[in-house]
Amino acid sequence: MGRRFLAYPYHLWTALFTVIPLALIVYFAFTDRYTAAFTLDNLRQAAQPVYLGVLWHSVWLAGVSTFLCLLAGYPMAMILAKSGVRYRRMLAMLIVVPMWMNFLLRTYAWMTLLEKNGAVNALLAFLGLPPIHILYTDYAVLLGMVYNFLPFMILPIYSVLMKMDKSLLEAAEDLGADAWTSFRRVTFPLSLPGVYAGTIMVFMPAVTTFVISRLLGGGQYMLAGNVIEQQFLAIGNWNFGSALSVLMMVLILLSMVGLSRYDKDGSGGYFL
Amino acid sequence: MNGMRKAFVLLLLCGVLAALLAGCGGGGQKSAKRELKVYNWGDYIDPEILKSFEKETGIHVIYDTFATNEDMYVKVKSGGSDYDVAIPSDYMISRLLRDGLLEKIDFSKVPNYSKIGAKYKNLDFDPKNEYSVPYMWGTVGIAYNKKMVTEPVDSWGILWDAKYAKQIFMLDSPRDSIGITLKYLGYSLNTGNEVELAVAGKKLVEQKPLVLAYLVDEAKDKMIAGEGALAVVWSGDAMFMMEKNKDIAYAIPKEGTNLWFDSMVILKGTKHKAEAEEFINYMTRPDVAKKNVEYIGYASPIPEVESKLPEDVRKNIAAYPDAELLKNAEVFNDLTENMPKYDKVWTEVKVAQ
Numbered sequence: 001m002g003r004r005f006l007a008y009p010y011h012l013w014t015a016l017f018t019v020i021p022l023a024l025i026v027y028f029a030f031t032d033r034y035t036a037a038f039t040l041d042n043l044r045q046a047a048q049p050v051y052l053g054v055l056w057h058s059v060w061l062a063g064v065s066t067f068l069c070l071l072a073g074y075p076m077a078m079i080l081a082k083s084g085v086r087y088r089r090m091l092a093m094l095i096v097v098p099m100w101m102n103f104l105l106r107t108y109a110w111m112t113l114l115e116k117n118g119a120v121n122a123l124l125a126f127l128g129l130p131p132i133h134i135l136y137t138d139y140a141v142l143l144g145m146v147y148n149f150l151p152f153m154i155l156p157i158y159s160v161l162m163k164m165d166k167s168l169l170e171a172a173e174d175l176g177a178d179a180w181t182s183f184r185r186v187t188f189p190l191s192l193p194g195v196y197a198g199t200i201m202v203f204m205p206a207v208t209t210f211v212i213s214r215l216l217g218g219g220q221y222m223l224a225g226n227v228i229e230q231q232f233l234a235i236g237n238w239n240f241g242s243a244l245s246v247l248m249m250v251l252i253l254l255s256m257v258g259l260s261r262y263d264k265d266g267s268g269g270y271f272l
Numbered sequence: 273m274n275g276m277r278k279a280f281v282l283l284l285l286c287g288v289l290a291a292l293l294a295g296c297g298g299g300g301q302k303s304a305k306r307e308l309k310v311y312n313w314g315d316y317i318d319p320e321i322l323k324s325f326e327k328e329t330g331i332h333v334i335y336d337t338f339a340t341n342e343d344m345y346v347k348v349k350s351g352g353s354d355y356d357v358a359i360p361s362d363y364m365i366s367r368l369l370r371d372g373l374l375e376k377i378d379f380s381k382v383p384n385y386s387k388i389g390a391k392y393k394n395l396d397f398d399p400k401n402e403y404s405v406p407y408m409w410g411t412v413g414i415a416y417n418k419k420m421v422t423e424p425v426d427s428w429g430i431l432w433d434a435k436y437a438k439q440i441f442m443l444d445s446p447r448d449s450i451g452i453t454l455k456y457l458g459y460s461l462n463t464g465n466e467v468e469l470a471v472a473g474k475k476l477v478e479q480k481p482l483v484l485a486y487l488v489d490e491a492k493d494k495m496i497a498g499e500g501a502l503a504v505v506w507s508g509d510a511m512f513m514m515e516k517n518k519d520i521a522y523a524i525p526k527e528g529t530n531l532w533f534d535s536m537v538i539l540k541g542t543k544h545k546a547e548a549e550e551f552i553n554y555m556t557r558p559d560v561a562k563k564n565v566e567y568i569g570y571a572s573p574i575p576e577v578e579s580k581l582p583e584d585v586r587k588n589i590a591a592y593p594d595a596e597l598l599k600n601a602e603v604f605n606d607l608t609e610n611m612p613k614y615d616k617v618w619t620e621v622k623v624a625q
Contacts, residue, residue, distance in 0.1 A: 050623045057625070111490075116499050133438070136485045218485025219444045222623050230622065234446070235615045236346040 025249075028242035042243035051227065051244065058224040059251070061138065062206035065145035066153075069202045070195065072146070073153035077194075078187075080154070081161035092158075095151050107144055107215050114140055114216070136218030144212040149205060153198035160194030161187070196259055204252060224248055306331040308547040311348070311355040313534070314339055314489045316408075318567035325554050331547050339488045340445045348373060348539060356542040357551055359407050362533045363447070366397040366606035374403045375538040381549035384556035392573035395533060396603065404535035405552050408570035410507035411531055411593060411601065412448055413524045417517075420501035425523040428456035431502060432475070437482045441494060441503035444486035446618035447604060448530065449476065452504060455527045461602050464610035473617035477624045486622075495520060506532075508570030510590040515569070522590035528600025533573070 032039045045051075080091050098106065113119045114135040121131040134140045164187070172182035210225030217223075222230075224244065231241030306329075314337040322333050336355070338344040341364040347353050349371065360368065368374050379385055385405055392406045416425050420439065423430075431440055443449050451461035453472040463469065484500055485491075491503050496516045505513070510522035536555065538548045554560055558576045565572045565581070571591050572578055578586060585591050607614060 050620065053625060054623050115494075115497060117497060218487065219622070220480065220483060220486055227619070227623060230619065233346055234340065234342045235619070236342070236349065237615070 025242045025245050028239045029246040030243075031239060033237055033239045042239045043247070045240060046243040046247050054222055054227055055224050055247065055251070057221075058207050061141060061145070061223065062203050065142050065149065065206050066199055066203045068142070068146045069150050069153040070199065073150055073198065074157055074195070076150075077154050077157035077161055080158045081164075095154055099151055103148060104211065107148070107212055110140070110144055110147065111135065111215055114143075135216065136220065138217070138221060140216040141213050141221060141223075144216045145206045145209065148212065149202040152201040152205075156197035156201065157191055157194035160191050160197075164190050200256065200259065203255070207252065208248065306544070306547050307334065308332070308357065308544050308551055309334045309336070309355045310551065311336050311338060311344060311353070311358040313337060313359065315492075316359070316534075316568055316570075318564050320567075321555075321560055321564055324560075325551065329547075329550055329554070331550065333551075342446065354541075354543075355539050356544045356548045357536055358539055359534050359536050361604065362395065362397045362535070363604035363606045365404055365535060365537060367608075368537065368539075369398070369403060370606065370608070373540050375540050375542055375545065376402050377405065377538055377552065378545075378549060381546070382553045382556065384553050384558075387556060387558055387561075387574050387576055389573055389575045392533065397533075397606070398535070404537050405556060406573035407534045407536050407555065408508065408565070408568070409531070409533045409573055410570050410591075411524055411598070412443075412452060412504065412506060412529050413510065413522050413590070415495055415503045415505045415510040415513055415520055415522050417495065417498060417501050418519045418521055419498075425502075425521075426526050428452055428525045428527055431456075431504065432479050432482070434482060436501050438484045439501035440479075440483050441491045441500045442479075442483050442486045443491075443504045443506075444488050446614055448506075449486075449504065449621075450614055450617055451530050451604070452525075455525070455529060455600070455602075458527065461530055462605040462607070464607070464613065466613060469613050469617050473620055476617075476621040480621065480624055506570075507590045507593075508568055511569030511585075511588065514588075514590065522588075524589060524593055524597045524601075526600070528602065529598075531598055531601040531603050533603070 029042055030038055030040070032041070076095075080088055080095075083091060114132075115121070116131070116133060116135070118135075124131055134143070168186055168190070169182055172186050177185065208225045210223065210229045213221055213223040213226055214229075219226075228241050228244050228248070231237045231244065308331050310333055312335070316337070317335075322335060325331065326333055338347070341360050344358060344360055345364055345367065348355065348358065348368070365374070382405060388406055392409065394401045395406075398404045414425055414428070414430065416430075421430075421436070430436070431442075447461075450469070450472055453475050454461045454463055454468065457468070457471060457475065459465070459468045459472070485494075487494065491500075491505060492509050492513055494500055495503050495505075495513050498517070498519075505522075507522065510520070513520045514522065536552045538545060538552075542548055555564070556574070558574055558580075561572050561574050562577045562580055565577060569591070578592065581591075589597060
């Protein structure tokens with residue numbers, strides 16, 4: 001009990017790198033760019049229809065990509081959890097290894113792959129299929145998001161599935177449930193904490209990304225992250241950028257509160 | 273006996289530690305070697321030159337890049353970065369000067385300044401030429417792929433032609449993209465008139481469905497790979513593209529364009545002024561400047577360099593346009609209080625769905 005002082009560095013860290021920056025963002029959001037006097041103008045400007053439209057577009061894209069990650073990630077997590085030890089280790093490596101490579105580099109690679117005369121279209125032409133022109137559209141951005149964030153969906157679900165008591169499945173089978181029923185009534189409900197954790201871990205980076213939308217969206221499909229980046233880096237209006245960030249944080253907070261209602265035992269680890 | 277051995281080991285440890293510390297001390301003195309932090313546009317120097325500069329002078333160069341003048345300004349202005357030399361454009365130099373962010377250059381330390389052509393000295397942004405040494409100059413124009421664009425390109429209007437939908441790359445740089453639109457509409461690209469700016473903004477929003485992407489440096493690779501038909505580019509980038517892909521040509525529209533100058537400046541508060549001047553002098557040395565323009569493709573303000581270039585380069589309008597083509601060209605002014613109007617227009621263009 002007397003070891004509390006061991007936590008001090010952690011408190012200091014949190015204060016320095018979480019609390020103070022957050023306080024600064026809030027301060028900038030509520031002050032005037034030139035006079036530093038209190039104002040609501042920045043927030044009022046951020047609440048204009050065009051910016052709300054951008055915000056909505058970001059939430060929509062992030063939502064779709066989260067859903068696609070869930071759709072692709074859940075079966076993957078199940079395969080992973082069900083396979084033998086050696087095979088499982090190899091599969092887990094295959095999922096994790098690409099993440100060792102720089103994220104920017106991988107996204108740049110997609111940029112070249114998806115070109116009109118890129119590798120993907122060359123392959124399609126070889127197979128006698130019509131070419132696709134998705135670079136610099138929402139589809140490319142979605143693809144980039146799903147590709148980059150999929151492991152964040154697979155791993156939490158996988159870890160929950162691994163911990164699941166397998167005798168429950170045997171019991172379900174004994175009681176006459178077929179595979180689909182036992183999945184629907186036993187496996188899936190028990191894996192929900194992992195699903196929530198994965199959802200949050202995919203949704204949050206997806207809704208705030210500006211790199212993927214900039215590289216694969218070609219600077220025309222502005223997402224909230226891009227508008228904020230533009231205000232900070234290109235235009236230098238930190239106050240408006242902060243107001244947009246605050247609006248976004250409120251939005252994320254609300255969605256987390258909404259989701260945590262379902263997470264009864266608090267094992268989702270939302271506040272990672 | 274045991275006690276003595278312990279004492280001996282302790283003594284030995286002390287000795288080793290002392291030797292290590294002394295070693296560190298020596299290292300510390302060495303690390304006080306001369307340094308210089310340079311902040312330049314992306315893809316805007318022959319990297320070999322940085323190496324040869326380090327070799328010749330023993331000055332270690334820390335080199336960073338930016339994508340637009342505005343990015344550079346925000347970073348320098350907000351402090352925290354300790355760059356010694358930067359290479360911004362004309363209007364941004366006036367702005368830095370107005371904000372007191374530039375250091376006067378001691379021209380006695382930059383003897384190669386005498387090599388710079390007279391028409392590149394004492395320009396509006398630095399009328400007495402105390403703060404800057406020209407690095408490169410050029411224009412903004414349209415790079416196009418002759419295989420996809422068979423009609424003559426002589427007006428900015430072609431960028432609004434629905435025939436080329438989703439084959440157009442625009443510059444992701446507010447002043448350039450708004451500037452050429454203003455020129456197309458017959459206005460000055462330094463206007464502060466809100467009506468004119470609103471018209472230009474509307475025009476750009478109207479163009480948005482035709483634009484494939486807003487890029488800066490990536491546009492070069494995309495055009496070379498034949499991914500687009502038309503791109504608004506800086507002249508030197510056009511030179512680079514033409515060299516890599518023979519189908520690409522460059523045009524300066526008749527409505528006029530932006531004539532720009534990028535110059536080397538020393539930033540206020542530098543701790544390496546002598547090194548900075550040495551660097552500027554080195555970059556202005558004709559043999560170095562020639563190597564540099566041959567690599568990056570922009571136009572040199574040093575006549576001696578220009579005269580030594582091959583004829584096809586000297587005759588290429590992307591590198592050295594003749595006076596007739598620059599008749600309607602304008603140099604950017606610092607917008608001062610009108611800047612937020614441009615920011616607003618650009619933000620609206622970029623967020624338009």
